[in-house]
Amino acid sequence: MEAIIIIDVLRRAQAKVVVASVGDELEIVASRKVKLVADMLLDEAAKRPYDLIVLPVSEGGLGGAQAFASSVKLVNLLKKQRESNRPYGAICASPALVLEPHGLLKGKKATAFPAMCNKLSDPSEAENRVVVDGNLITSRGPGTAMEFALAITEKLFGRKNAIELAKTMVFVRP
């Protein structure tokens, strides 16, 4: 669900979104057996640079988080993203299970799914629903995915566009 919310909101914001599968097939079985079709495999997607890379994994999708964490190609892509000062983000299980083990949270405030916040490098602001620390954007779970997607929209396209988009979607921050 986090994935779809992020993809859909960013496409509404006119971002060119590429949905990449870290598996061998385009069809992805997401959490709760929701089936999605990716645009391309990560092998193909990793050939180009991106303004922003997001890892969406629900707390139920631990298989997904493991697949992310063990994908050398994805981890290298994220490390390159960090080194070149380009934004990257993760939500729910991903900050703790994918970014943290590969040093991608080092020196950064972040948040994650509540039960996993003890694994963060700097959880001092982890109670917030979305945490933006420089180029790192993190968030907590399915119920914060819309705010996360709007924070990414703000990062890419500015605050005014994010507020406008929230309004057209009939979204109100809690």
Add this chain to the structure above:
Amino acid sequence: MEAIIIIDVLRRAQAKVVVASVGDELEIVASRKVKLVADMLLDEAAKRPYDLIVLPVSEGGLGGAQAFASSVKLVNLLKKQRESNRPYGAICASPALVLEPHGLLKGKKATAFPAMCNKLSDPSEAENRVVVDGNLITSRGPGTAMEFALAITEKLFGRKNAIELAKTMVFVRP
């Protein structure tokens, strides 16, 4: 996005959800080119009764709303649902473009995507983000889909379960 949020939330609530396609194929191109795979075609799905039927269509998915409105099988299924006093719901464009033209809002308060609320039978409470009037549950757009899904959860499984589920998803009502 509305579809996925509803499917995912209801499966978390332990509902047995069947995702049916009104088209000829299981693969559905939803709004913003998000690709989903349905569990079965509507022809197959229409053979059994359901505790609740939901129509998820985003305001961008007008093709989807037209497809719903012109599916005789779907409309008959909804009419049977209403006649047998079983719950049904719709969000965004669907209340105005699918339920209303087929008399499925008659005598009921409802809401819909803001620009479409002038088409409702009784828009007297349409400013609310979710409207429950007896067996009819309606809501406004992508940004209200989570609240809509939780209102359906409450209808099926009670308020306590809905509140508990919201909490595990880190969702807070605005």
